Amino acid sequence: MIKAIALDDEILALKIIENYAGKIENLSLEKVFNTQSDAKKHLRKYPVDLIFLDIEMPSKNGMDFYKNISQNTKVIFTTAYSEYAVDAFSINAVDYLLKPFSFERFKEAVGKVKITNDPDDIKYLSIRADYKLHKINFDDILLIEGLDDYIQIHLTDNSKITARSSMKSIMEKLSEKDFVRVHRSYIVPVNNIKTVVNRNIHITHFVIPIGDTYKDVVMRIVNK
Template sequence: MIRAIALDDEILALKIIENYAGKIENLSLEKIFNIQSDAQRYLNKFPVDLIFLDIEMPSKNGLDFYKSISQNTKVIFTTAYSEYAVDAFSINAVDYLLKPFSFERFKTAVEKVKLNSVTDDVQYLSIRADYKLHKINFNDIVLIEGLDDYIQIHLKDNSKITARSSMKNILEKLSEKDFIRVHRSYIVPVNSIRTIVNRNIHIGEFVIPIGETYKEVVMAIVNK
């Protein structure tokens, strides 16, 4: 199921999207918004797979709004202005719908999202940070560390990517067979759990404590 929201300052445009979305299987339009701050608050609390997003709005431009979103969310722009198309696709928009668009055109755009969901993130983690969309190979991740409202992804080339996300949300984007949460502040690749000393996992220079809540699951992996 694709969880979506729509943001447009025109109520009529939102009603059209709401009508079209209701006709498509496996698409759930969770909320519609005509005020950006309301949409932002929702995105800060709930994971969303897709945003239908207008570009010309009274406050922040839709392109800038999308760049400011911390969670990895796909976007289909819905606008009356063709001149933003190049900029939209440069930030990995799934599609660009020019108003007024038909149901068939809308459906085609959503089908692209479904196709990407099957093929895109099987071997990769896609996450937005520093106003860019990062596509990270699972094999390049050393560990993921929770820092309050942010997570820090430590990579094999010694670089780090810091993004606004909860540990719960980031875990949902990872392969269950390849990654495991071992502590409220740490997620590690399963195949990295080789050495455990005094209830600490050693991965290179990192010493990661095993939380009491996660001890049983970690030990089950080690004893396989």
């Protein structure tokens, strides 16, 4: 998951970025800012992988702002001015989006972002559902159930979150050492697999069948 913020002095430009970002599954737009001071304060406390950054702003030039960020944050410049492109790439910008840009062009730029975070170091799942971003601790997940084009995340407090996603996509966001797919319709935390009875895993109020494709993996976990 790519964690990002956006900084632009134009509110409409920020709304467009928010709209586009919401359509990209592996991108989490944490916050948007229209002043550099607010963005700087946020970055001091909450480092991100990527910043969408305007160049011509009332205070400091966007490039100067980026050069003064101490953390290793990647940048995609979003600007109405083409004359800064050479300078942008000289400071290793991921991409340079010239306003107005399409969703496809935005998606292409995000696709160029490579982050080195080890998924096994992440202990939470970020997913969009009900028009907002949910940040779910791995420890709070009881199981994940596939429902056609949606997934349902069952939580330990008996609540559940339904989101549009494939099981393959959701599995890519999870730590392989913490979660295992046990059936085409079920993903469960490894620590919840205590015993297997008649090819079923019993978790709280659920009885989860083990699919033929996944039985060897499950049995290796049980026999550890």
